[in-house]
Amino acid sequence: xxxxxxxxxxxxxxxxxxxxxxxxxxxxIDDNIPNGAIAPVxxxxxxxxxxxxxxxxxxxxxxxxxxxxxPFTLDTLKxxxxxxxxxxxxxxxxxxxxxxxxxxxxxxxxxxLIVDKYDAHLVFQSLTMGIDMLRNEIVQILAxxxxxxxIFERSDHAGRFAEGIEKRSGxxxxxxxxxxxxxxxxxxxxxxxxxxxxxxFFLDQRENRKALIxxxxxxxxxxxFSYTGGFTIAAFKGGAYEVVSVDSxxxxxxxxxxxxxxxxxNAGSIEVCTDAFEYVKHSTEKFDLLVIDPPAFxxxxxxxxxxxxxxxxxxxxxxxxxxxxSLVFTFSCSRFISADDFQKILFISAxxxxxxxxxxxxxxxxxxHPVNIFAPETEYLKxxxxxxx
Numbered sequence: 001x002x003x004x005x006x007x008x009x010x011x012x013x014x015x016x017x018x019x020x021x022x023x024x025x026x027x028x029i030d031d032n033i034p035n036g037a038i039a040p041v042x043x044x045x046x047x048x049x050x051x052x053x054x055x056x057x058x059x060x061x062x063x064x065x066x067x068x069x070x071p072f073t074l075d076t077l078k079x080x081x082x083x084x085x086x087x088x089x090x091x092x093x094x095x096x097x098x099x100x101x102x103x104x105x106x107x108x109x110x111x112x113l114i115v116d117k118y119d120a121h122l123v124f125q126s127l128t129m130g131i132d133m134l135r136n137e138i139v140q141i142l143a144x145x146x147x148x149x150x151i152f153e154r155s156d157h158a159g160r161f162a163e164g165i166e167k168r169s170g171x172x173x174x175x176x177x178x179x180x181x182x183x184x185x186x187x188x189x190x191x192x193x194x195x196x197x198x199x200x201f202f203l204d205q206r207e208n209r210k211a212l213i214x215x216x217x218x219x220x221x222x223x224x225f226s227y228t229g230g231f232t233i234a235a236f237k238g239g240a241y242e243v244v245s246v247d248s249x250x251x252x253x254x255x256x257x258x259x260x261x262x263x264x265x266n267a268g269s270i271e272v273c274t275d276a277f278e279y280v281k282h283s284t285e286k287f288d289l290l291v292i293d294p295p296a297f298x299x300x301x302x303x304x305x306x307x308x309x310x311x312x313x314x315x316x317x318x319x320x321x322x323x324x325x326s327l328v329f330t331f332s333c334s335r336f337i338s339a340d341d342f343q344k345i346l347f348i349s350a351x352x353x354x355x356x357x358x359x360x361x362x363x364x365x366x367x368x369h370p371v372n373i374f375a376p377e378t379e380y381l382k383x384x385x386x387x388x389x
Contacts, residue, residue, distance in 0.1 A: 001040060001042075001046075001048075002030040002032055002033055002039060002040075003029075003030060003033070003039045003040040003041065003042050003048070004021070004026055004028075004029050004030075004033075004039055004040070004041045004042065004052075004054065004061075004062055005026070005027045005028045005029075005042050005043075005044060005046065006021070006025055006026060006027060006041065006042065006043055006044060006049075007025060007026065007027045007044060008043075008044040010025035010026075011043040011044075011049055013025065014041065014049045014050050014064070014067065015049075016374060017067060017374040018064075018374050018375055019052075019063055019064040019106050019109070019111050019372065019374070019375055020060045020062070020063060020064070020111075020375065021041065021052065021060070021061055021062035021063075021064070022059060022060060022061060023056075023059065023061045026061060026062070027044060029054060029056065029061075033054055034054075035054060035055045035056055035057060035129055035164070036053060036054070036055060036129040036130050036132060036133040037053060037054055037130075037133065038051055038052065038053045038054075038065065038072050038130070038133075039051070039052070039053075039054055040071070041062060041064070048068075048069045049067070049068075050064045050065075050066065050067045050068065051064070051065055051066050051071055051072040052064040052065050052072075052130075053065065053128070053129070053130025053131075053133065054130070055128065055129045055130065055163055055164070057129075057162070057163060057164040058128070058129075058162055058163050058164075059162070063111035063112060063128065063130060064111070065077075065080075065109075065110070065111070066109075074137060077110075077134065077137060077138070077141065078141050080108065080109055080110050081103065081110070081138070081141050081142065081145065082145060083108070083109075084102065084103045084104075084108035084109075084110070085102060085103075085145060085146065087108075087370075088100060088101075088102060088117075088368055091367055091368065093207070093366065093367050093368075094367070094368060096183075096184070096185050096186070097182070097183060097184045097185065097206060098117075098118075098119045098182055098183050099116070099117060099118045099119065099182035099183075099184060099189075099191070099201065099203060100116070100117055100203060100206070100368040101114070101115070101116050101117075101203055101204070101368040101369050102115040102116060102117045102122065102146075102368075103115040104368065104369050104370055105127065105378070106372045106375050106378045107369060107370035107371060107372050107378055108370065109372070110131075111128065111130075111131075112126060112127040112128030112130055112131040113125075113126065113127070113131045113138065114126075114127065114199070115142065116193075116199040116200075116203060117146075117148075118180045118182055118191055118193055118199075118200065118201070119180055119181070119182055120148055120149040120150075121148055121149055121150045121151075121152065121174075121176050121177075121180055121193065122142060122146065122148045122150070122151045122152070123151075123152050123153075123154050123193045123199040123200065124138070124139065124142070124151055124152070124153045124154070124155070124172060125153070125154050125155055125157065125199060126153075126155040126160075126168075127155075127157055127159055127160065127163070128160075128163050128165075129163045129164065129165050132155075132165060139151060139172055139173060143173055148173070148174065149174050149175075150171070150173055150174030150175055150176040150177075151171075151172040151173035151174065151176075152170070152171055152172065152176040152193055152194060153168060153169055153170055153171075153172050154169055154193065154194075154198075154199050154200075155167065155168040155169065156168065156169045158299065159299070169194075176193060176194065178192065178194065179191070179192060180192075180193060180200075181262070182201070184206055184209070185206070185209070185210050186237075187209075187233050187234065187237060187263055188259070188262040188263055189201060189228065189230065189233070189259050189262070190228075190255060190258050190259055190262060191228075192255070195251075196228070196255075197227060197252075197295075201228070201230070202227065202230060202293075203366075203368070203369075204333070204365045204366060204369050204381055205230060205231070205293065205331075205381075206366050207363075207366045208329070208331070208363050208383055209230050209231055209233075209234040210234070211329075211361075211363065211385075212231060212234050212235060212238065212291065212329055213234050213235075213237055213238035214238060215238065215289060215327055215385075216234070216235045216236075216237075216238030216239050216240040216289065217238060217239035217240070218239060218240075218241060219235070219239075219240045219241070219287075219288040219289040220240070220241065220242045220243075220244075220286075220287050220288050220289070221235045221240050221242070221243045221244070221287060221288065221289040221290065221291065222243075222244050222246070222285075222287040222289070222290045222291070222318075222321060223235070223243055223244065223245045223246065223290075223291045223293075224246050224276040224279070224280065224290070224291065224292045224293070224294070224314075224318070225246070225247060225276050225292070225293050225294045225295065226245035226246055226247045226252070226253070226256060226271075226291075227247055227249070227252050227256075227293075228252050228255040228256050228259060229245055229253075229255070229256030229259050229260065231291045231293065231329075232245045232256060232259075232260075232269065233259055233260065233263055233265065235289070235291075236260075236263070236265045236268065236269070237263070237265075240268070240289070241268050242268040242269075242270065243268060243269055243270070244270045244272060244285070244287070245269065245270070245271050245272065246272045246274060246276050246279045247271075247272075247273065247276070248273065248274065248275050248276070249273070250273050253271040253273055256269075256271060257269075257271065276294065276314070277310075277313070277314060277317075280314065280317035280318045280320075280321060281317050283321060285321060286321060286322070286323045287321055287322060287323065287326060288323055288325075288326050288327070289326060289327050289328075289329075290318055290321065290322065290326065290327070290328045290329070290330075291328075291329045291330075292314065292315070292318060292328065292329070292330040292331065293329075293330075293331045293333075294314065294331075294332075294333075295333070296332075296333050296334035297310045297311060297332075297334060297337070298334040298336040298337050299334070299336075300336065301336055303336065304336055304337065304341075307334065307336070307337060308337070308341065308345055311332065311337075311342070311345045311349075312345050312348055312349050312352070315330065315345070315346060315349035315353075316349045316352045316353045318330075319349060319350065319353035319355045319357070319388060320353055322355070322388040324388070324389055325387075325388070325389065326387075326388045327360075327385060327386065327387060327388070328384075328385070328386040328388060329363075329383065329384075329385055329386075330346070330383065330384055330386065331363070331381065331382065331383040331384075332381075332382050332383075333380055333381050334380065335377050335378070335379070335380035337382075338382075339362075339379075339382040342382050342384075343359075343384070346384060346386070355388050355389065356388075356389040357386050357387065357388050357389070358386065358387045358389075359384055359385070359386060359387075360385045360386065360387050361384070361385040362382070362383065362384055362385075363381075363382070363383030363384070363385070364379065364381060364382065364383070365379070365380065365381035369381070
């Protein structure tokens with residue numbers, strides 16, 4: 001049988017249901033299996049242990065779609081998609097929003113596939129060549145199950161280059177409007193799924209925006225990497241009297257202003273279009289509350305050292321802007337930076353800034369971005385609430 005044969009003793013990863021096979025664990029891949037195709041994964045004795053799609057160009061050479069001898073079929077795909085959607089439909093934590101992640105890659109046992117729901121519209125994102133090969137089937141299944149008004153594709157993630165595939169974006173099904181108004185915990189946001197970051201909005205910070213609200217009354221807040229103002233709107237909802245929002249994108253800050261109007265919040269907002277590193281480095285202002293939510297500094301393992309230096313530099317300067325007794329909500333969204341590493345960087349930053357700092361709480365990605373317990377690497381979002389003396 002054509003397939004992937006693992007080296008002796010390398011099958012343990014499959015016995016533990018980890019969905020990734022790296023090139024170093026593989027003895028041979030049949031030459032007749034094209035990149036992107038689904039094939040059986042076998043131990044060195046040719047016993048079938050799982051089925052996954054292949055890409056020799058990627059460090060993760062095989063991504064598993066199902067475990068056991070039974071082949072992966074279109075029915076298997078339907079079952080996985082249906083199971084993911086059902087989990088969201090019966091999730092009480094999503095009762096106060098009409099925008100959430102419908103399918104979360106390895107967290108829903110479909111590696112490489114992201115589907116986000118914005119009201120009646122879906123945004124499809126393929127991260128891998130294997131999902132590209134299944135694209136038409138996935139779109140049809142989504143249309144049949146969810147009956148969306150539209151499906152828009154945002155397969156423009158930088159990681160596609162490592163897969164040997166080009167970026168792709170455009171309309172797949174129906175007509176997606178240029179602006180979608182979503183609701184989240186009694187707040188409203190304007191979302192541009194066609195041009196915005198990720199699939200248009202940072203859905204993974206929903207619960208953390210809600211967690212911020214009780215800490216904001218009578219506070220002056222600095223929101224670094226504010227994007228379209230999710231944390232800014234939450235802060236005003238919680239009673240902040242002024243929020244300085246810093247982002248390098250004028251377009252994002254213009255959307256922030258629109259979101260303020262949507263929520264009938266006008267006074268007290270200051271938007272600064274500049275690099276957040278430069279802002280904290282040169283600012284002499286003081287704040288009662290800070291939110292630090294940067295993009296992923298480490299997009300691969302080789303980026304880890306420079307990312308850690310970046311986090312440290314950012315926090316050292318940010319801590320200097322804190323009034324005594326202030327609070328800092330800070331996040332890392334890179335899966336290559338562990339929670340322990342992030343906490344160590346905060347420790348080093350506290351030492352360098354000569355501030356006494358205490359951890360009050362920790363935060364994670366929400367329930368619609370589930371973590372595969374067999375693949376702890378899928379827990380990418382880490383957050384801390386800090387008290388700065």
